[in-house]
Amino acid sequence: MAVGLFIPCYIDQFYPDVAIATLEILERHGLEVAYPASQTCCGQPMANSGCVDDARPLAVRFLELFGDYEYVVAPSGSCVSMVKHHYEDHVSGLAGFQELKDKTYELCEFMTDVLCVETIDARFPYRVGLHESCHGLRELRMGKSSEVAGPNFSKTRRLLEMVEEIELCDLQRPDECCGFGGTFAINEEAVSCLMGLDRLADHEQAGTQVITATDMSCLMHLGGLISRQKKPIHMLHIAQILAGGRLPGEHH
Amino acid sequence: MNTTAENHSSKAGVFVSDSDKAHWHDSALWFVREKRDKQVNDVPEWEKLREAASAIKTHTVAQLDQYLQMFEQKATALGAKVHWAQNAREHNEIVHSILKNHGAQRVVKSKSMLTEECHLNPYLEQQGIDVVDTDLGERIVQLRKESPSHIVLPAIHIKKEEVGDLFHQHLGTDEGATDPSYLTEAARNHLREKFLAADAGITGVNFAIAETGGIVVCTNEGNADLGVTLPRLHIACMGIEKLIPRTKDLAVFLRLLARSATGQPITTYTSHFHGPQDDSELHIILLDNGRTSLRDQSDYQEALHCIRCGACMNTCPVYRRSGGHSYGTTVPGPIGSVLNPVSDSATHNSLPFACSLCGSCTDVCPIKIPLHHQLFTLRDQIRRNGNLALTKRIAMFLTGRILGSASLFRVVGRMGRWVMRGFPWLFHNRFNLWWKQRDMPPAPKQSFGAWYSANRKEKHR
Ligand code: SF4
Numbered sequence: 216m217a218v219g220l221f222i223p224c225y226i227d228q229f230y231p232d233v234a235i236a237t238l239e240i241l242e243r244h245g246l247e248v249a250y251p252a253s254q255t256c257c258g259q260p261m262a263n264s265g266c267v268d269d270a271r272p273l274a275v276r277f278l279e280l281f282g283d284y285e286y287v288v289a290p291s292g293s294c295v296s297m298v299k300h301h302y303e304d305h306v307s308g309l310a311g312f313q314e315l316k317d318k319t320y321e322l323c324e325f326m327t328d329v330l331c332v333e334t335i336d337a338r339f340p341y342r343v344g345l346h347e348s349c350h351g352l353r354e355l356r357m358g359k360s361s362e363v364a365g366p367n368f369s370k371t372r373r374l375l376e377m378v379e380e381i382e383l384c385d386l387q388r389p390d391e392c393c394g395f396g397g398t399f400a401i402n403e404e405a406v407s408c409l410m411g412l413d414r415l416a417d418h419e420q421a422g423t424q425v426i427t428a429t430d431m432s433c434l435m436h437l438g439g440l441i442s443r444q445k446k447p448i449h450m451l452h453i454a455q456i457l458a459g460g461r462l463p464g465e466h467h
Numbered sequence: 468m469n470t471t472a473e474n475h476s477s478k479a480g481v482f483v484s485d486s487d488k489a490h491w492h493d494s495a496l497w498f499v500r501e502k503r504d505k506q507v508n509d510v511p512e513w514e515k516l517r518e519a520a521s522a523i524k525t526h527t528v529a530q531l532d533q534y535l536q537m538f539e540q541k542a543t544a545l546g547a548k549v550h551w552a553q554n555a556r557e558h559n560e561i562v563h564s565i566l567k568n569h570g571a572q573r574v575v576k577s578k579s580m581l582t583e584e585c586h587l588n589p590y591l592e593q594q595g596i597d598v599v600d601t602d603l604g605e606r607i608v609q610l611r612k613e614s615p616s617h618i619v620l621p622a623i624h625i626k627k628e629e630v631g632d633l634f635h636q637h638l639g640t641d642e643g644a645t646d647p648s649y650l651t652e653a654a655r656n657h658l659r660e661k662f663l664a665a666d667a668g669i670t671g672v673n674f675a676i677a678e679t680g681g682i683v684v685c686t687n688e689g690n691a692d693l694g695v696t697l698p699r700l701h702i703a704c705m706g707i708e709k710l711i712p713r714t715k716d717l718a719v720f721l722r723l724l725a726r727s728a729t730g731q732p733i734t735t736y737t738s739h740f741h742g743p744q745d746d747s748e749l750h751i752i753l754l755d756n757g758r759t760s761l762r763d764q765s766d767y768q769e770a771l772h773c774i775r776c777g778a779c780m781n782t783c784p785v786y787r788r789s790g791g792h793s794y795g796t797t798v799p800g801p802i803g804s805v806l807n808p809v810s811d812s813a814t815h816n817s818l819p820f821a822c823s824l825c826g827s828c829t830d831v832c833p834i835k836i837p838l839h840h841q842l843f844t845l846r847d848q849i850r851r852n853g854n855l856a857l858t859k860r861i862a863m864f865l866t867g868r869i870l871g872s873a874s875l876f877r878v879v880g881r882m883g884r885w886v887m888r889g890f891p892w893l894f895h896n897r898f899n900l901w902w903k904q905r906d907m908p909p910a911p912k913q914s915f916g917a918w919y920s921a922n923r924k925e926k927h928r
C-alpha cells in the first residue's frame with residue numbers, strides 16, 4: 216500500500232518531531248511511505264483569510280503531487296478538511312480530484328478506519344487531556360461533537376485508550392475551541408488568547424499533565440500561552456504519544 | 468445600534484479587558500447551552516427534527532410567493548388586515564399610520580427583533596408616541612437607552628446589581644436592592660400600569676401559517692398576550708421568512724425552538740391568533756427588507772431559515788467572550804455575522820473574521836444552517852467586494868507566493884528559523900500580536916524536509 220505523506224508547512228518548519236512520529240507509525244504498519252519533497256502547504260492560511268485566489272495554485276499542486284498515491288495521510292485534521300471541503304472550487308474539474316478527496320485521511324482516522332488498529336505498542340504513564348481539535352471533530356466527524364445528539368464516540372480517544380498506563384482527564388467543556396483559528400489568532404488576539412487561557416484552566420482543574428490533539432496548530436497556540444504563563448503542562452501531538460514518544464527530558 | 472463600522476476585534480478587546488465580566492458573561496451563556504444539551508439529549512429524534520425543519524424551510528422558501536399569497540388570503544378571510552412593507556421605513560410608516568387612525572398614543576410592545584431591525588422605537592418616539600417594551604430584558608435595555616445584546620436574552624450583558632441601580636433610578640426600588648424576585652415584582656407592577664393604559668399592542672411573530680392565516684407568538688412572560696388583549700388594537704410585525712405551510716409543521720418547529728433557545732421543552736406561552744378578537748383589529752405587516760435578495764443568493768440563502776432561537780450565540784466561544792454589542796448590529800453572533808455583511812459588506816466587513824471557524828454554531832443550529840461555511844465563503848466575498856484591508860491582501864499574496872514555490876519556502880523557512888534562534892528579540896515587540904500573550908514556537912535547526920532527505924534518502928524524490 217503506497218501512502219503519500221503530507222506534512223503541514225508549520226509542522227515541517229517548527230515541529231519536525233511530529234512529522235517523524237507520523238512517519239514512524241505508518242512505517243511500523245509495514246506501509247510504503249513517500250514524502251514528496253516539493254510539497255509546501257495546503258493553502259488554508261490564504262483561503263481562511265478570504266484570499267481564495269492565492270490558495271488555488273496550492274490546491275492544484277496538492278493534486279499533482281498526491282493524486283497517484285493509494286492513500287494520502289497527514290497529521291492534521293484541519294489541513295485534511297481543507298482538502299476535502301474547500302478544494303472543490305479550485306480543482307473539482309481536474310482528473311483525480313474526487314478520488315483524492317476520498318483517499319485523504321487525517322492520521323488517527325487512517326489508523327482506525329483503514330488500518331483498523333486494535334492495539335498500540337506504546338506506554339505513556341501520565342494524565343492526558345485530549346483537546347478535540349474542531350476541524351477533526353466537526354468537519355471530519357472523527358467524534359461526536361457535544362452539540363449533536365446521538366451516541367458518543369471519538370476515534371482519537373479510542374486510540375489513546377489503547378496506550379498503556381495512560382490516564383485520560385475529564386474536561387468540563389469537552390470540545391470547546393482553543394481559539395487558534397488560523398489568522399483569527401492575530402485578527403482577534405484578545406478573544407483568541409482568552410479562549411486559550413480558558414481551555415488551559417479547564418485542563419488544570421482536570422489535573423492534566425499533558426495536553427494532546429490531532430492538530431499541532433492548537434497546541435502551538437496553547438503552548439505559547441503555557442510557556443508565557445510558566446504553567447507546568449506539556450504539549451505533545453497525538454502522533455508522538457501513539458508512536459511511543461516520551462516527554463522531553465525523560466529517558467527511554 | 469446599527470451605525471458603526473468599527474472593527475469587531477477592537478470592541479471585543481475592550482470587553483475582554485474586564486476579564487471578570489467576560490468570564491461571567493461566558494458562564495451565563497454556557498449555562499443556557501448546557502440546559503439546551505440536557506433537553507436535546509432527552510429527544511431521541513432530535514437530529515431527525517433538525518432535518519425535517521431544514522427541509523420544510525427549504526420547501527417554503529422555494530415557494531415563498533405562493534405561500535405568502537395563500538397566507539394573505541386566509542388571514543384576510545379571518546378578518547385581519549395584511550400590509551406589505553418593502554423596507555424598514557415603509558414598515559415604520561405603516562405602523563404609525565395604523566396608530567394614527569386609531570388615535571393611539573400609548574403602545575406596549577412585546578419582544579420583536581424585527582422592530583429592532585427597523586428601529587421602530589425611536590421612529591415612533593419622534594412621532595410623539597410612547598412605546599414601552601414589556602419583555603423584562605427589553606425593558607431593562609430600553610431604560611438604559613441601549614440596544615439588546617442578544618436576540619432571546621436582550622439584557623444578558625447586564626448584572627443584577629446594575630439592574631438594581633437602574634430600577635432604583637427609574638422605578639423607585641430600594642437603593643442597593645439586587646434580589647431578582649423583588650426587582651421582577653417591581654417591574655411587573657410598573658408594566659401593569661403600562662398595559663392598562665395602552666391604546667395598542669405590538670408583537671413580533673414566530674410563525675405564520677399559510678394554510679390557516681394564523682400567527683403564533685412564543686413568550687415566557689405572557690406579556691404578548693396581555694399586550695394585545697387589553698388594548699383593542701394588535702399590530703403584528705413579521706419578516707416574510709416566518710412562514711410555514713401547515714399547522715402541523717409547528718409540531719417540528721415548536722419542539723426545536725424552546726429547547727434550542729433556553730433549554731425549555733416548550734415556551735411558557737405559545738399564543739395562536741386567528742384573526743382579530745371581538746371588537747378588536749388585527750394588523751399583520753409583512754416585511755421584506757432585504758430578505759428577497761438574500762433568497763436569491765444561493766451561498767447564503769439558508770440564512771433565511773433562521774428561527775431566531777439564539778442558540779448559535781449561546782454556543783459561540785467568541786460571542787460569549789466578546790458580548791453582543793461588539794458586533795454593532797441588531798442580530799449579533801454567528802447568524803448576525805452572516806446576515807449583516809451579506810446586506811452591507813463595507814460596514815460589517817470585520818464580522819466574518821470574528822470567528823475561529825470551530826463549527827459549533829452549525830452543529831447547534833436547529834435548522835442546520837451551515838453558518839461557519841457561510842462565514843468562510845463570506846470572507847472571500849468581502850475581498851472581492853474590495854472590503855478587505857490592503858495589508859492583509861498583500862500579506863496573503865506574499866504568503867501564497869512563498870508557499871507556491873518549494874525552494875523559496877525552504878529558503879525562507881531556514882532563514883526565518885535562523886533569525887528566530889539568533890535574534891529572538893526581533894519578535895518580541897508590540898507589533899507582533901502573536902507574542903503579546905504567547906511565546907513564539909520553537910525554531911529547530913532542521914526542518915522535517917531536511918531530516919527526511921538525510922534519513923530516508925532512498926525514497927527521496
Ligand atoms: S441561525 Fe440557527 S441557531 Fe442561530 S438563531 Fe437562527 S435558528 Fe437559532
